[in-house]
Amino acid sequence: MKIVDIRERSVTLASQMRNASIDFSKMTASVVAIVTDVVRDGKPVVGYGIGSNGRYAQGGILRERLIPRVVEAQPEDLMDETGGNFDPGKVLTCMMQNEKPGGHGDRAVAAAVIDMAMWDIIAKVEEQPLWQIISDRFNGGAHDERVLVYPGGGYYYPGKGLEPLQDEMRGYLDKGYKVVKMKVGGADLDTDLCRIEAVLEVVGDGSNLAVDANGRFSLEDAIAFGNAVAPFGLFWFEEPGDPLDFALQSKLSEHYAGAMATGENLFSLQDARNLILYGGMRPDRDWIQIDPALGYGFSEYLKIDEMLTAQGWSRRKQIPHGGHQLGFNMAAGMQLGGSESYPLVFQPWGGFADDVDIVDGYARPHDTPGIGIELKSTAYRELKTITET
Numbered sequence: 600m601k602i603v604d605i606r607e608r609s610v611t612l613a614s615q616m617r618n619a620s621i622d623f624s625k626m627t628a629s630v631v632a633i634v635t636d637v638v639r640d641g642k643p644v645v646g647y648g649i650g651s652n653g654r655y656a657q658g659g660i661l662r663e664r665l666i667p668r669v670v671e672a673q674p675e676d677l678m679d680e681t682g683g684n685f686d687p688g689k690v691l692t693c694m695m696q697n698e699k700p701g702g703h704g705d706r707a708v709a710a711a712v713i714d715m716a717m718w719d720i721i722a723k724v725e726e727q728p729l730w731q732i733i734s735d736r737f738n739g740g741a742h743d744e745r746v747l748v749y750p751g752g753g754y755y756y757p758g759k760g761l762e763p764l765q766d767e768m769r770g771y772l773d774k775g776y777k778v779v780k781m782k783v784g785g786a787d788l789d790t791d792l793c794r795i796e797a798v799l800e801v802v803g804d805g806s807n808l809a810v811d812a813n814g815r816f817s818l819e820d821a822i823a824f825g826n827a828v829a830p831f832g833l834f835w836f837e838e839p840g841d842p843l844d845f846a847l848q849s850k851l852s853e854h855y856a857g858a859m860a861t862g863e864n865l866f867s868l869q870d871a872r873n874l875i876l877y878g879g880m881r882p883d884r885d886w887i888q889i890d891p892a893l894g895y896g897f898s899e900y901l902k903i904d905e906m907l908t909a910q911g912w913s914r915r916k917q918i919p920h921g922g923h924q925l926g927f928n929m930a931a932g933m934q935l936g937g938s939e940s941y942p943l944v945f946q947p948w949g950g951f952a953d954d955v956d957i958v959d960g961y962a963r964p965h966d967t968p969g970i971g972i973e974l975k976s977t978a979y980r981e982l983k984t985i986t987e988t
């Protein structure tokens with residue numbers, strides 16, 4: 600059993616939308632296809648990995664460092680203890696050879712794409728959906744039959760007023776979502792409050808609305824915003840300041856009693872540990888949003904989950920960022936708090952399977968071997984072209 604080839608490509612996520620920190624007019628992401636010599640149903644098993652949104656493609660790091668290390672490794676050094684399947688943890692170790700500690704940014708994103716593809720392969724070799732593999736290996740066989748899902752939306756677009764924003768949120772409710780998320784911090788406080796109130800007219804109670812500032816606020820602005828939205832009782836107030844400003848996060852927790860969420864821009868175990876130790880995060884109400892498709896993959900996430908458990912955090916307070924099938928499988932198999940989704944943006948990569956049914960804000964996991972990327976037809980058509988060229 601061995602890896603035959605690893606192919607990568609940069610794809611576009613370009614859009615005219617923006618959040619409080621960046622616009623997406625030139626946004627890209629990396630995708631990979633890992634071809635093995637394992638045959639299932641008469642075809643080689645191929646694992647697919649898709650980079651999460653917001654961090655651009657990492658083609659140079661993949662081509663020049665990570666992919667050559669994996670391809671040049673001895674096949675037995677990438678196998679699990681049984682010799683019957685690959686070990687993604689060993690593949691990650693192989694990728695990180697001759698890499699200095701720290702600097703968890705672009706290389707963490709590149710490694711995560713390969714790691715995702717390896718877990719896709721693991722499940723396809725075992726002929727099981729990935730969530731089942733995760734359940735059996737890391738959760739004693741338990742899993743969730745339904746997963747809480749929420750759409751990431753409410754972005755700023757040129758000329759987009761309150762009525763189009765409300766129409767967007769009605770569309771999510773029509774699709775079966777209950778909790779929705781919108782962007783804030785990209786306008787003045789009064790304008791954002793009007794936007795929030797307009798959305799609440801559609802979704803009802805504030806517990807159905809999360810807001811995301813994408814790291815835009817200073818401490819003073821975060822406190823002012825928190826004071827202004829506190830009466831709404833929001834689902835959460837996400838990433839108020841710079842993701843590495845743990846002092847800001849901690850100080851804000853002394854002023855804002857509602858739930859906060861952060862972690863999508865922390866890419867390693869050590870970064871996540873620093874957040875828990877120094878960021879004032881409260882296990883009884885706050886949420887951890889580590890994105891496995893940005894931070895060295897699910898293999899690293901397992902270490903983060905172990906750390907969180909040791910620090911008294913429930914898995915129900917973890918909701919992976921990214922809106923991808925990997926996060927959805929993790930939520931089902933590990934019984935996390937839920938999973939983000941992108942049904943309208945970052946297409947064709949955002950969102951779940953074509954036939955997924957969302958009822959009262961919950962979705963059921965798939966029964967197809969692997970991550971389930973093949974179940975999203977538009978994305979799969981793009982991915983297949985990587986191996987056909």
